[in-house]
Amino acid sequence: MKEYQSYRNLPTLAGIATMQEAARPGLNVEQCVTRLKRYHYAFKRLHEIFIARLTAEPIYELKMGFSLHAYLCAEHVAALRTRVSEMREPPLGLETIPHPALEIFFDEIRGAPSTELLVLGLYEKAIPALQLALERHIADTNKLADYPTVRLCRFALLEIADMLDYGRKTIAQLVDEQQRASAKDWLALLDDCLGAAGALHGADKSVESPIVRQYSVQTFHYDKVPKRDERFPDPYNMGVNAEVFLYDQNLPPRPKTLMMFYKRLREIDVPEMMASIIAETPDKPWAYYRDMTRQLWDEARHAMMGEVGFVNAGVDWRKVMVNFTWSLGLNTQLKPFERHAVLYFIEQGLMPKNGKRFEWEIALASGDPLAGLFQDYDWADEVLHARVGRDWYLKQFTDPKEGVRYGDECWSKVLMGWRQWRDQGLTQHRNWWPDVYLDACRAWKVEPDPKVLAFNTTYEAVRADLKQLTGSG
Ligand SMILES: [Fe+2]
Ligand SMILES: [Fe+2]
Numbered sequence: 502m503k504e505y506q507s508y509r510n511l512p513t514l515a516g517i518a519t520m521q522e523a524a525r526p527g528l529n530v531e532q533c534v535t536r537l538k539r540y541h542y543a544f545k546r547l548h549e550i551f552i553a554r555l556t557a558e559p560i561y562e563l564k565m566g567f568s569l570h571a572y573l574c575a576e577h578v579a580a581l582r583t584r585v586s587e588m589r590e591p592p593l594g595l596e597t598i599p600h601p602a603l604e605i606f607f608d609e610i611r612g613a614p615s616t617e618l619l620v621l622g623l624y625e626k627a628i629p630a631l632q633l634a635l636e637r638h639i640a641d642t643n644k645l646a647d648y649p650t651v652r653l654c655r656f657a658l659l660e661i662a663d664m665l666d667y668g669r670k671t672i673a674q675l676v677d678e679q680q681r682a683s684a685k686d687w688l689a690l691l692d693d694c695l696g697a698a699g700a701l702h703g704a705d706k707s708v709e710s711p712i713v714r715q716y717s718v719q720t721f722h723y724d725k726v727p728k729r730d731e732r733f734p735d736p737y738n739m740g741v742n743a744e745v746f747l748y749d750q751n752l753p754p755r756p757k758t759l760m761m762f763y764k765r766l767r768e769i770d771v772p773e774m775m776a777s778i779i780a781e782t783p784d785k786p787w788a789y790y791r792d793m794t795r796q797l798w799d800e801a802r803h804a805m806m807g808e809v810g811f812v813n814a815g816v817d818w819r820k821v822m823v824n825f826t827w828s829l830g831l832n833t834q835l836k837p838f839e840r841h842a843v844l845y846f847i848e849q850g851l852m853p854k855n856g857k858r859f860e861w862e863i864a865l866a867s868g869d870p871l872a873g874l875f876q877d878y879d880w881a882d883e884v885l886h887a888r889v890g891r892d893w894y895l896k897q898f899t900d901p902k903e904g905v906r907y908g909d910e911c912w913s914k915v916l917m918g919w920r921q922w923r924d925q926g927l928t929q930h931r932n933w934w935p936d937v938y939l940d941a942c943r944a945w946k947v948e949p950d951p952k953v954l955a956f957n958t959t960y961e962a963v964r965a966d967l968k969q970l971t972g973s974g
Pocket of ligand 1: 803
């Protein structure tokens with residue numbers, strides 16, 4: 502072995518391993534597949550938890566982080582399923598729970614009663630255990646024989662490192678020592694679960710200890726009511742009709758970028774709503790969950806584009822009353838398939854000339870290159886979302902027109918209580934536009950345009966005329 506030389510000392514084995522490493526047997530296919538199923542289970546449960554906790558998580562930054570991490574997990578689930586199917590004939594047994602203690606482990610984290618415990622469970626227990634498992638796989642397996650798995654693990658580890666970095670910074674800001682101390686017993690319970698399962702990878706000797714469920718004693722219920730943090734003080738406010746402003750040809754393009762940033766930031770409600778479809782639609786092929794979660798993450802990105810747009814324009818977006826009436830209405834009044842119908846109806850309406858192309862053209866005309874760039878990608882994402890809609894919604898109909906009509910019908914069913922919310926004191930539908938516009942004018946160093954400043958159209962009466970234009974997506 503030591504004397505073996507390659508031709509002119511070129512790297513051997515395509516550079517993937519040393520001769521010693523490749524000569525060590527490592528895991529056989531059966532052992533490899535058994536471990537892969539554990540990583541698959543872990544990513545699947547993590548995806549489920551991120552989705553299940555996103556809607557009712559009030560902190561905007563965490564909603565965005567959970568959207569990304571759900572998406573990353575969905576991709577790795579898909580990759581692991583493919584790899585297992587390369588090595589085994591069906592049935593692949595991918596839906597089997599690999600160890601009862603692992604089920605309790607993830608059930609406990611899903612049921613964590615506070616944001617602080619949730620992030621501790623996710624980022625200090627579950628994801629590190631998965632990281633350890635993937636590193637162990639690379640160390641234990643034969644890098645030549647099992648190269649496709651090694652590659653998959655290396656890619657997954659890259660994104661796991663990003664998730665852990667996010668988690669570490671989040672915990673440092675959110676969880677104080679007292680909270681951590683009071684979580685001690687529960688965190689020990691999570692360790693016991695991993696110990697009983699022989700670690701997440703299952704390669705260690707199982708350490709048996711009595712495991713008593715704490716936060717997962719009761720059946721978990723997905724909370725579909727969206728919540729927001731204190732920077733969203735008026736979530737029922739529908740006092741500024743962005744679409745009426747945007748489509749008014751007598752108004753100049755530059756202030757319209759602010760309305761588009763508002764429309765983008767308001768898209769927080771799409772992940773809140775899509776999470777409810779995903780959480781409440783069981784037994785679909787994994788490609789469904791992957792596509793839907795990709796779209797969910799895109800919509801989170803659209804919201805963050807709005808956030809960046811405001812910050813870049815020198816406007817404090819807390820003065821913009823970003824409502825949650827759409828996700829609240831859909832989540833609480835419609836069934837999951839009806840929500841998907843509404844989403845499809847809105848998104849197919851964004852494709853014609855007056856939709857995403859119009860927004861992009863306005864952004865270019867405004868002279869704000871960032872607004873132009875964001876609308877360009879927003880439009881491109883929308884093309885993908887229309888495809889996702891055709892694949893997973895429209896195919897349920899023999900006539901596509903019927904699918905569109907049904908979406909319209911479902912949306913009309915959602916009661917938006919503009920007057921009722923005002924009468925109940927939930928909002929005054931205050932016109933926040935002049936304040937925001939004046940702030941932007943100061944930052945832009947321009948005189949306010951009286952016509953723009955005077956804009957005062959709400960969603961009370963005008964909605965019906967602009968039905969195909971309002972809403973998210
Ligand atoms: Fe969007
Ligand atoms: Fe979309």
